[in-house]
Amino acid sequence: MLLLLILIPLLSLLFFFFFFFFFLNSNSNSNSNSKVPKSYPLVGSLFAIIANRKRPLPWLSDIMQVSPSATFVLQYNYPTRHVFTGNPAVVEHILKTNFSNYVKGHAVTHTLTDFLGHGIFIIDGDYWKFQRKISIHEFNTKSLRKFIETVVDTELSDRLIPILSSTAKQGTVLDFQDILQRFTFDNICKISFGFDPTYLLPSLPQAKLALAIEDSIRISTERFSEVHAIVWKFKKLLNIGSEKCLKNAISEVREFALNIVKEKKQRLGEKESLDSVDLLSRFLSSGHLDENFVIDIVISFIIAGRDTTSAALTWFFWLLSKNPEIESEILNEINEKSEVLVFDEMKDMVYTHASLCESMRLYPPIPIDAKEAVNDDVLPDGTVVKKGMRVIYFPYGMGRLEMLWGSDWAKFKPERWLQKEEGSWKFVGRDSYTYPVFQAGPRTCLGKEMSFLQMKRIVAGVLRRFKVVPAFEEGVNHEPEFISYFTSKMKGGFPVKIVERDHLHHHETES
Structure with missing residues (x-):
């Protein structure tokens, strides 16, 4: 009985805390969703993650588009932090250059x-x-x-x-x-x-x-x-x-x-x-x-x-x-x-x-994939990775990056993969770190x-x-x-x- 008397006020306070921040995030406009969400003590960005649970891929893609190096860190809770990246140099680093560490x-x-x-x-x-x-x-x-x-x-x-x-x-x-x-x-x-x-x-x-x-x-x-x-x-x-x-x-x-x-x-x-x-x-x-x-x-x-x-x-x-x-x-x-x-x-x-x-490019069969760091590392764009952190590369988001595909990235345009030679098309592929649809x-x-x-x-x-x-x-x-x-x-x-x-x-x- 004493345990219940202690737990009920604590659970009520936690519920109020959860509802307040969930309401705040779920009613935020689309522009705020395009930025790395705020991180709070203990719970990190959990409320923003829950608020966007029905549209995780577009939400993460929005954040990536406004991240200067197409890499950002999301604080899930204390102490869990995930790195999301659409930067080809980072993708090459985790999938090839430092393969054994990821x-x-x-x-x-x-x-x-x-x-x-x-x-x-x-x-x-x-x-x-x-x-x-x-x-x-x-x-x-x-x-x-x-x-x-x-x-x-x-x-x-x-x-x-x-x-x-x-x-x-x-x-x-x-x-x-x-x-x-x-x-x-x-x-x-x-x-x-x-x-x-x-x-x-x-x-x-x-x-x-x-x-x-x-x-x-x-x-x-x-x-x-x-x-x-x-x-x-x-x-x-x-x-x-x-x-x-x-x-x-x-x-x-x-x-x-x-x-x-x-x-x-x-x-x-x-x-x-x-x-x-x-x-x-x-x-x-x-x-x-x-x-x-x-x-x-x-x-x-x-x-x-x-x-x-x-x-x-x-x-x-x-x-x-x-x-x-x-x-x-x-x-x-x-x-x-x-x-x-x-x-x-x-x-x-x-x-x-x-x-x-x-x-x-627009609709990759495997839109997101994660690796776990065996040891501490620094990614090519300067992002610090600690042992045990997950580094997630994101083909869905990469296919929507203007820095990779130009201002017309939203257009379905096969010609971006082609060039004319003597009146006929020749296929010109992208490197597998810019286009990691089949991994790399x-x-x-x-x-x-x-x-x-x-x-x-x-x-x-x-x-x-x-x-x-x-x-x-x-x-x-x-x-x-x-x-x-x-x-x-x-x-x-x-x-x-x-x-x-x-x-x-x-x-x-x-x-």
Whole structure:
């Protein structure tokens, strides 16, 4: 009873303190949001962070735009301080020059280990080097590239195109984000496991595995948004709420992966030679990997292969719908190529390549990434980093920096990646520290080329036959909301109508 008498006034005072500053920040104008928020004793900038919790990426981007070196320090609470940067020199420093000092760190690995285990994307040191070495070899094999081309073309011709054609004839609305996720989910399962989940079928089935992966991603990421890690840890201990849901979802994913691994090991044991080029077969045939290790790797590749490519394409098709002159230029380039693209033809699709890069500049599939300092350091712009601090580089914010992209940074402009040579376009890339969409340095994304290969084949296959028309609610000038878990998404999906190009041409002729 005495404890209650002491706690109630203290909690009331804390509530009043919280409400006062939360109200102050939530009612601040947009200009004040564009500056590094005030830091208060003990709680740091917690109230401003909470006030902007529904728009963290635009808020952080606003701050970065007015920071002289595109780097700022945010005091989360005492003693937690995070460095946010969009400065290419700083990005190069943490991802390459002083790579060994900036690791994934305890916060990331501890938060995500339940789902990703010891997969390549959340570990450091020798364990990471070992996985990286095997992965580099597999991604460089010509047979794997050919397999990927075959998988993508089959999924296009046998599943995606028929569904889009049927939708066009019926005049119905389709969630194109969902369709693209189904497409890339089937693809990555075939490439990784040699297993076809048949998720992209006309009935659009609700596959338990896909839903379990979705829940695992969402809830694991939401752990980072808790006021303190103790909150999700307490729920996990009691097995309640979101943590109970996460436990069930992870169990579903890992059980599925384990069964696939066991089945693949059995098939490989029955053969003297390897005639399958899926990644799982190659990993198991290396002779060095136990089941849990392989499961961790495969789950990581599924997430990377499913979500990054589908996210990039979702925003790409939305941007094309707003820029018909760019769509027309891409279509002209596609129509110059054969119906089934060969590798050399895809290399020549420079305008399409530039358009994809430009789309990912504005809407990067992985909009933000964090590293943890092993030792004290000073960044190239003079920012002091103490041991244990997190340094966060910010592709979403970098794509909006005038100092990097000019005063027209908000414009979707593929030409900023191109230059004319003898009447034709030549692609001119940006260095990976100005444009870290695929990371940079030793941890550069291994699937970069595979991703572009897949995206170009999808873009060519879809645009050659169809026009993708957004179908948001009538009367609403809709700007889709960009949200992020592990990867970015369009909140609420991307409703579209599909129009056959032959029908469109006939209609325009009659008009």
